[in-house]
């Protein structure tokens with residue numbers, strides 16, 4: 001078994017406290033909005049009241065004349081450079097269809113102008129004094145409307161490169177084929193087809209977006225941002241504002257959650273331009289309402305899945321068609337669309353005939369972007385619903401059907417190669433896979449055998465169990481890159497400098513654990529500095545489940561290189577001693593380097609010698625990593641639900657997620673990633689939905705009306721970490737940040753079906769929808 | 781107008797505008813551990829103890845708090861020693877981004893002060909107004925239970 005290859009770890013696998021934990025629990029000012037700089041201007045944004053309109057005239061003179069207003073920004077006095085706010089690797093696979101301020105607004109909430117003033121009150125007052133004359137245009141508020149013949153064109157500008165077909169409102173298009181799907185269906189004994197639809201949903205990190213900018217003593221622009229992608233921020237702001245990149249420093253302090261919404265360069269340009277124009281610090285913080293109307297959302301999708309199987313349950317043909325709503329701008333349109341297939345289809349690699357195709361279309365609704373799960377969440381709803389229907393059609397246990405068709409160690413899927421991040425992917429074989437075991441453990445924990453199909457009823461309430469299986473990736477192969485520097489100090493401690501971006505995920509801690517493991521020291525001897533473009537080496541950022549695997553590998557390499565230097569010095573120090581000094585067989589443990597003969601020196605002594613005494617040099621190394629593959633973590637998820645057939649209310653009684661993330665470097669943190677993403681996923685499944693007026697305005701832009709789950713709403717979530725060892729990963733690890741969120745929607749949908757026999761195909765599963773489906777099922 | 785508050789044991793006087801919320805005043809005066817997540821009473825990130833009870837400071841006008849006693853997260857650890865709740869939140873992995881944590885710990889403190897031995901339902905109820913988007917609450921529940929136990933032991937000595 002794979003676990004046998006797992007070496008004995010000292011620090012890895014331990015529930016170390018977060019390295020930034022004490023500061024967080026004592027309320028230290030660690031977040032971007034916590035820093036007071038004297039003379040800071042408050043920046044406020046004027047948002048479009050119209051879903052689609054041309055700005056005919058803007059008159060900001062009155063606002064500019066208001067005492068206390070430092071500057072007003074509009075399309076008349078800002079760069080017109082086209083760019084994408086998507087914080088992706090360069091060149092970004094998203095269309096350059098946005099400007100800081102445009103002459104057209106494309107959704108209610110789009111930027112029209114911004115004011116910087118001495119106080120928030122003055123800034124808000126000034127916003128009211130900006131006179132804007134709009135020419136309203138017909139608005140498109142649905143994907144079908146966007147594709148209808150003669151539909152208004154949302155991006156009718158001529159200078160936006162990267163749009164697939166602007167005249168048809170299509171931001172992106174994907175179409176890949178494996179084998180012959182028509183033939184495949186013709187040869188299938190059982191065929192099922194299902195169409196599932198997902199809603200507009202918002203990330204709702206508890207900390208809103210916040211950016212603070214200032215000029216340092218040397219006149220360089222410093223941007224402190226709640227961002228997942230500091231290096232992309234630096235690059236994009238430099239380009240948009242036409243400032244030399246070396247004049248910008250981006251710092252990510254602690255940030256209050258991201259989940260993808262902070263993978264956008266949403267505000268940095270505004271604050272930066274205010275600072276450049278006025279020479280003064282500038283602070284921009286989105287209000288909760290602005291988070292809802294003007295930040296980013298998950299891509300709502302309609303997905304059709306058709307499956308064909310032989311009578312023995314072997315999947316033979318698989319077709320997936322996606323219609324994705326990217327909203328007013330195409331950030332992540334192509335890549336999220338691709339991931340609907342690339343992160344789902346390989347799990348059923350036995351199907352030899354596969355067709356995946358789809359479009360992402362523009363609408364005059366809020367802008368969709370990256371969101372934990374990144375398309376896979378939507379894809380699995382349709383795929384795993386269809387799989388349950390197929391099991392029904394075959395008269396087979398859903399669990400057995402999935403086992404029969406799921407990918408295993410040593411196997412591959414042509415999808416890995418065909419479908420990448422908006423381009424071709426990278427071929428890979430799966431080298432670690434605990435899926436089979438996850439299904440087994442999860443089924444036992446939920447009581448699958450005892451509960452499935454039993455439909456126990458109490459009054460109007462009926463119970464059922466459901467399950468689904470999932471994979472994700474670990475970073476973007478041959479695109480992502482991370483680097484790390486390890487540098488030794490003469491007390492035997494180390495600085496670990498990483499571009500990697502801790503969003504609260506604990507990456508600073510687990511990366512320190514990797515370094516500590518290799519260097520034979522406790523975590524307290526590793527001083528982590530992360531996410532500062534002046535100080536830390538490059539990293540593409542925290543997205544695509546990349547940090548543990550990609551950044552972790554860079555840390556592992558840097559630590560191994562430093563280890564080698566340490567051993568060389570130690571060998572020289574012990575040379576007088578004779579004995580076996582085979583450097584390859586030195587061990588670093590308990591803050592000592594120990595030779596094969598058992599003699600050792602402390603790390604402090606080693607560094608003191610290297611710094612002050614003989615053959616002086618700095619023990620340090622920088623290493624990079626670009627992955628050649630993206631090993632998937634796997635998950636089997638199970639839920640028991642209770643459906644009230646009178647009220648339509650669905651209650652999740654228990655949720656079980658059995659996850660294979662390779663070696664869990666910090667098990668509690670890994671569990672925490674799954675618990676949090678499952679809770680978010682249950683919210684998607686049951687309560688969360690952005691609602692719109694007939695004019696495209698968000699009707700529920702508050703945490704009161706947009707219901708994310710609180711402590712009373714979350715069921716017991718049991719996370720089972722299934723042991724496996726990923727040979728290509730740092731200390732055997734894979735990713736764990738996203739996968740959990742893919743589970744709840746299909747798992748709960750399948751459990752509802754087990755309980756009351758209805759198929760819900762539209763999220764969230766509100767009481768109304770449940771009752772409608774129950775009524776539709778009853779004849780008469 | 782001028783108000784006086786006892787913040788974390790220290791007597792303070794603040795100049796405030798009539799419309800200022802307690803949240804705004806506290807943050808302005810350097811108590812940055814008090815967080816703003818919504819400004820509307822929906823998230824609990826801004827929770828502080830006001831005369832011993834947890835309130836959302838974004839809903840309290842500073843003027844109304846005149847003469848009161850306020851405890852923020854900054855006042856919880858004594859002489860560098862963490863409070864059992866802080867310890868437990870760290871040990872159980874209940875802190876991810878940490879943005880909800882100050883409010884969550886303050887709400888838990890209120891709960892445990894009035895309910896030294898709560899069951900799981902009561903804990904869920906006690907932190908129902910504190911939204912966390914990172915964790916799913918499982919680890920908070922455990923942390924609060926663990927802290928409750930330690931605090932009871934300390935009390936009975």
Ligand code: FES
Pocket residue numbers: 815816817818819820821822823824825826827836837838839
């Ligand atoms: S900021 Fe006070 S409750 Fe959200």
Ligand code: FES
Pocket residue numbers: 206256257504874875876877878879880881911912913914915
């Ligand atoms: S830990 Fe991030 S919101 Fe609670």
